Amino acid sequence: MLRLFLALNFLFLNLFACDGGFESCRSKVVDSESIINQTLQIPVQNNQRIIFSKTAPNMKIIKHDPYLSLYLVEDTKKFKYPFRINMNYAMGTLGVDNYRVVEGKILKKQIGLESFATFSEKLSTPSLLLNSCCSLEGIVTERGIIEKEYIDRFLKAKIISYADFGIRVKSVGSLSVVGSINPFMENNPFMKDDIILELDGKKVKNASKLARDILFSQIGSMHNVKIKRCEKTLVVAVKSQKRVGGGFMGDSFLEYFGISFDKNLVIIKIEKSAEPYGLKVGDKLIQIGTKSVKNDEDIANALEGGKKSINLLFERDHFQFFVKLN
Missing domain, CATH: 2.30.42.10 (PDZ domain)
Structure with missing residues (x-):
């Protein structure tokens, strides 16, 4: 009963707490000047904006993520209703730019810095991915969608860096599989086509979550990874190191x-x-x-x-x- 009550309550909030409908989200994008000259400039809390750009903006830069081409800058315009990041389940997902709203859903989740998320409908680039309450779900780029978990981490992290286990993972059906390994990583315990079963004793649900857990881990920390290699199951120990490529940067090893x-x-x-x-x-x-x-x-x-x-x-x-x- 409690679970049903929470679900109904959540549905009520999504349906009735957000006035103005989908068109209000487009109006918010226009009024906030979030898309200017093919550049995203999204107002967030504390009089700041997230800028998605391949080149450094001519503004006071607070921090920069070269992997995702994100900048956090001071916002002198101080938009009254900044975008917040929705870290809960979204009932509806919208692709929004200055001219239209497209309703759809994420088809494929972002897998680390290897592949960005994809949407069920064709979206213009750049644009914003919002929920029905106009909260931020992702950033739409020509390479795909940068999802909210990465945007949230970018805002919260003091130093922008990512950890690396010396592998690049991919989805093969429901499995999380090593697609390639860093041959220059000393004592790299992985092999291509290893199936990742567990990370630090927890079952791996999918490649998207696994990639985040690896990237967001502390650099220099030790981890136990349970893998299936051919017909054998074994546990390998790996020390995370600093990631030096991926996303909008080269990732050739x-x-x-x-x-x-x-x-x-x-x-x-x-x-x-x-x-x-x-x-x-x-x-x-x-x-x-x-x-x-x-x-x-x-x-x-x-x-x-x-x-x-x-x-x-x-x-x-x-x-x-x-x-x-x-």
């Missing part, structure tokens, strides 16, 4: 050497640790060993089996040269 690529495998950033390799911004990676590469997936496949050192073929101004990383 070569970032661990201090080299960052765009989606076309052109170097866009070189850390000081990588300077001895003699590489320059603009160099294009075209081959690993004897295998041609065109994207992050090609790199992961070329690195399968683990590597202590690798030969990379780059191209610069129509000149090709090898670089050995170790």
